[in-house]
Amino acid sequence: MTAISNNDPRPLDLANIDFSTVTDTSRLPQPMMPPIKQATYKASATDFVVNEILPLDFTGEGEHLWLHIEKSGINTAYLAKLLSEWADIPLRDVGYSGLKDRQALTTQWFSLRIPLRQLPESEFAPIDIGDNESVTILAQHWHNKKLNRGTHRANQFIITLRGIEGQDTDKSSIEQHLQHISASGVPNYFGPQRFGWNGNNIREALALFARPLPEKRPAAKKSKRKRAPREQNAMELSAARSLIFNEILAARVQDGSWNTGLAGEVFNLDGSGSIFASEDIDDTLRARLANGDIHPTGALWGVDNDKISGLAARIEDKVVNNSPLLTQLATGLEQRHVKAQRRALRLPIEDMSWEWPDEQHNDTQTLVLSFTLTTGSFATSVLASMVQQLHTAELN
Template identity: 75%
Template sequence: MDIATITDTANLPQPSLQPIQQATYKANATDFIVNELLPLDFTGEGEHLWLHIEKSGMNTAYLAKLLSEWADIPLRDVGYSGLKDRHALTTQWFSLRIPKKQLPPTEFAPVDIGENETVTILAQHWHNKKLNRGTHRANQFVITLRDIQFASASDENGENDALPEQPLSAKEAVEQHLTRIGKNGVPNYFGPQRFGRQGNNVREALSLFARPPREPRPQPKKSKRKRAPREQNTMELSAARSLIFNEILAARVRNGSWNTGLAGEVFNLDGSGSIFTSETLDDTLHARIDSGDIHPTAVLWGTGNDKVTGSAADSESTVVQHSPLLMQLATGLEQHDIKAQRRALRLPIEALSWEWSDDQTLVLNFTLTTGSFATSVLASLVQQLIS
């Protein structure tokens, strides 16, 4: 299988047939709204100016650069929690370290931006800390699906000559599906943006792994601080781990164990980074899995993947060993001394609601924890997404 195909997340299996055959999303910026959820009590003092900003048509890193130029501060003194989509209407917080609180003489109003790029400051507060990456708890999404074509009942039987369902019953099928995933969650796949166009980030990872790893720089003798060497090529390494994870999760979806667990499983406690292992599955664990209190996990590949055992470990190693591409990626990650981590196989959907604007337009509203992808929710609902 070529890289473009294996990184096309539309090819990943789903637990059940999606009730929408085709839909358009991101027809315009307001069709994909992302609001960063970051509850925080500001101190009202300190040298960090926090700005709540609404933007569209530009990515987070570019906006951070504009803010650093406006405030005449180094880019490293601009903080943000997460990267937000360029082709969307998003709100998120930025922090700017302003020495002595000496603000620029003019308001932040960039003029050298494109016709479809907008920036609006919604609120600002002084605080005594910088905003660090990964600080926000979750993101709220408001996504509009347009030009919906419903899957017909014949799709499940592989027949093409049957008449399609009437719109009302098709809409009911969509709503039943939404109710089910709102209760049970969806496979926690990494989204297509992780892999780049046609899987180019994975190709870059293979090129990186073909070169000998860099030797760590010697620590200056006068320095008493012991810093771990900062790994470069984060995008490529992340793409490699994400592809391996997606393929392991795909195998678990196919055999039905993605949301039930296996012997030797490593479980994640819902809403936290806490994990624990279990060699066997008893009624208590099954009840906790069914309630959504805990989730089965799979490895984010690296060294020290020694927590998982039994059938769960066998399932991970089998997927990797049967794919020359995944073996290359796994070996490269280990040679770069990337430490193994765990990621939940199941993605809970918080506060899922929906509204039909008309018979072919559906507006979804839901919240996902940091690090998960709205496209995973859409993929569980729509067979073919067009943007």
């Protein structure tokens, strides 16, 4: 894939971009018409449950106290701050694997490095939380390692959809659709939370790319640091890559190749970060695609995206070059030497089940879904494949 040629270096006029619309994931195409016309979720915290799946054998020794915590109405980063204050340790010594939704009932693990295992005299009972916020410690274990970001394998979701119109809804068609996506997966779109309120993360990305690049410093001696420092402006860079990826995936959904592959494709091995390229699609690859062993991928834009070729590469270039907004984002990423990566276009769904509670009011129905997704994927991708108009209730 060739680098983007920016023939017009002038930044876009931000005042003329409707960021809310360009980042509206509900407009993205689906392979099949969602069977539910409209529904509401997050009417209460218990309507959106997320359980972190982190299989681990604890050593029972070491100076890292691992806490399994159930929380509601409070975000992960703020809870980490409260834990660091309680234990009187630096915030950097509090570990967690992933960020969990504030407007939900979630369980996740935290680790606290406690020197000499000297616990505070009082139990953890945060006082700086509101009436609609809760924190409960479910279990605790000593371990010899800190919990690092991205450690957990997957998340289990239990989501309640309310306000499903009875007169427009056929239970059998909904259940057939659920069986289909359980077997075949759904488009692996990034969710709306990646783009911020009204798409402001894309606005910030464009503002970042419009600023002059920092001058290069003289090469320094190799550091003994084992890990590179976290990328600056990570939120803006991630949002830019996510928007480009969503538009590439949308084009692949429209041409029907999102789950079948193209000439020059880069494939992802299911359940791993391994990828490989193939100039042609043969019967062996078709069989592996059909049984979910491999998935086509799309670009997380950046430099050195040289594995993809042929028709698959031409589609990605066309998507970016035909949009001034995407061109500007891609150019900004390349100028900052962000390294390209690949993301699966198809999202497998594990352990899908559902039930219809005995609730029916004013010709509406309630559906409870339970499923598991790998880390880095979004439950909203599953919901978007099912509901044409998905409304979020305002939690009190």
